[in-house]
Amino acid sequence: MVGSFPNTRDALNEVRFWVRILKEHSLFISLSLPCSRQDLIAEAQRFYELFQGLQNRVESKAGLDQRLVDEIRHAVEALIAFKHKLMRMLVTCELRGPLYPLLLDHITREAIHFLDFLNCRPCSDTLVAILKEQSFFLRIMKEHIEFIISLLDPSERELLAQAQASKEVFSDLLETARDLKSMARSRPEHFNRVIQFTETVTQRVTELRNFKATAHELAVLCRLLSAIPDPLLLDHVRREADKFLQELKDMRALLRRWECR
Ligand SMILES: [Fe+2]
Numbered sequence: 001m002v003g004s005f006p007n008t009r010d011a012l013n014e015v016r017f018w019v020r021i022l023k024e025h026s027l028f029i030s031l032s033l034p035c036s037r038q039d040l041i042a043e044a045q046r047f048y049e050l051f052q053g054l055q056n057r058v059e060s061k062a063g064l065d066q067r068l069v070d071e072i073r074h075a076v077e078a079l080i081a082f083k084h085k086l087m088r089m090l091v092t093c094e095l096r097g098p099l100y101p102l103l104l105d106h107i108t109r110e111a112i113h114f115l116d117f118l119n120c121r122p123c124s125d126t127l128v129a130i131l132k133e134q135s136f137f138l139r140i141m142k143e144h145i146e147f148i149i150s151l152l153d154p155s156e157r158e159l160l161a162q163a164q165a166s167k168e169v170f171s172d173l174l175e176t177a178r179d180l181k182s183m184a185r186s187r188p189e190h191f192n193r194v195i196q197f198t199e200t201v202t203q204r205v206t207e208l209r210n211f212k213a214t215a216h217e218l219a220v221l222c223r224l225l226s227a228i229p230d231p232l233l234l235d236h237v238r239r240e241a242d243k244f245l246q247e248l249k250d251m252r253a254l255l256r257r258w259e260c261r
């Protein structure tokens, strides 16, 4: 049963952020489909227009009404169904081309994450919920690095070496987040290691965010060799890192309640 949606400034900003992200996913899909599948390209473009219309509306409003939230929810569900259809076609080789299955899975998970928010499912601030959210975003960050590695030209050796080192760091952070999440299920009275871990994650995500911003700047200036279909992709992943940083800031404030001094 879905409750009524919280009409707060934070909720509005969350919706604005994800509606724009999902609009861009539709663009990235349309750019990555083979030109022999004009039907699927047109479908992706229709989703782009749908989310552009929703973005215009959420940007111009000071608050959210239930009707608009329901419309957004239906659009997100339809986009998830479209992504699932493409995934079935990719894994059965009915569809071939430059759309990586893991990239499609990644953007599907992001859409499901937003749908959970719209359905008010993640509204919990327990220690396990915080670590679950960190695990979600750490996986997203690790995959961003993997996508960048697979799209950079092999001659971009310095950037590739930086990205490889960063991938190791994020793989370890993801594994640690999962370990801590499992330990937190014992409901400890205090868990200072999680506070220390969250500070480390914040530092590392800040570095990754700056790496993405630099890569975006280089791509816009045409100073970067890659198979990236549009520099917007790098700006998109930078905004997702900024979103994680914002959440980490809120988490650090919440985590103080589990601190033993
Ligand atoms: Fe995304």
Ligand SMILES: [Fe+2]
Pocket: 106, 110, 140, 144, 237, 240
């Ligand atoms: Fe992403």
